[in-house]
Amino acid sequence: MDRDGRTWKVGELARATGLTVRTLHHYEHIGVVPPSARTAAGHRVYDADDVRRLYRVVALRAFGLPLETIRLLLDGRLDLIGLLRDHAAHVDARLEALRVLRTRLGMVLRTAEETGDFAPDDLLSLIEGVSDVNDTMGRYFSEEQLGALRERREQRGEDAVAAEIAEWPRLIGLVQAEMDAGTDPADPRVRDLARRWTALLEAFHGGDPALRDSLYRMRAENSEEVRTSGGPSEEMIAYIGRATAAG
Structure with missing residues (x-):
């Protein structure tokens, strides 16, 4: 008192x-x-x-x-110390979940903004697609690897990551055009496209062999889903491989 x-x-x-x-x-x-x-x-x-x-x-x-x-x-x-330690771990887990949610939201928002007006059904389909991709990554990358990828993304900045994501459809279109034209993979134009392809992949995995192997395994085991969602076909990957070997 x-x-x-x-x-x-x-x-x-x-x-x-x-x-x-x-x-x-x-x-x-x-x-x-x-x-x-x-x-x-x-x-x-x-x-x-x-x-x-x-x-x-x-x-x-x-x-x-x-x-x-x-x-x-x-x-x-x-015990106060033990309680606060446990609660801090709980808060960390919630923050991580929010970061994942923010990443998904950012991907959907950027795509919607770049593409223009989205009908509600189109936007919902896009959201489902982003969630499917994240769920798939969770099966092929460990928690430590996903953490490393998030850290790399933060270090590189959202603008750089968004530019790389936007580059993929353009690059795939250019490679497909060379394939349709019957261009030899050893042609300098295709070799230049192959170098851009490799650079985009390295921007993702940062030269980490384990991350690279997980990425390639995920693509190989989900090749049809990758193709139907706008990704490269097996033929295109083989074509890029020949161009890389010729360079």
Whole structure:
């Protein structure tokens, strides 16, 4: 209790803390901050210790801790360091999930903006396609590899990544045109396209052999899905391989 033995009624405490009377009643009901006394008329009375406990509750709530956990912690029935360590891991997991969601949203938004107006069904199909791609990557890349890819993406910047993503359809179209024209893979034009192809792949895997192998395995085992979604066919990949060997 403070030096002058000050106490607060529930309305006064609500005004002083910015909480509602209803919230304070709820805190009392679940045992988080019960008032230390009541008047003869039955009104709640909070002393300085109650107020200190209340401010601790507010501070811990700011970390996202549930009220029951806070009650046990303040009653000395939980280890604070262990609790905060576990909660930090939980927050990290939520942040990672939000980063993945933000990446998916960014991909859909960029495609929609570059393509123009999307009908609702077209946009929903695009969202489903992006989710399918991310689910497929989850089967071929470990959590550590996915983390490394996200870190590389952050280091390179969203603009650079968006430019690389936009480059793929153009490059595939140019290669297909050379194939349709019957151009020899050893032709300088095709060899130049092959170098651009390799550079885009290396921008993704950064020269990491494990990432590269996972990428190639994912493409090989899902070749039909890759082709139908606008990716290269097996014939095109073989054509680029011959151009690379000739360079």
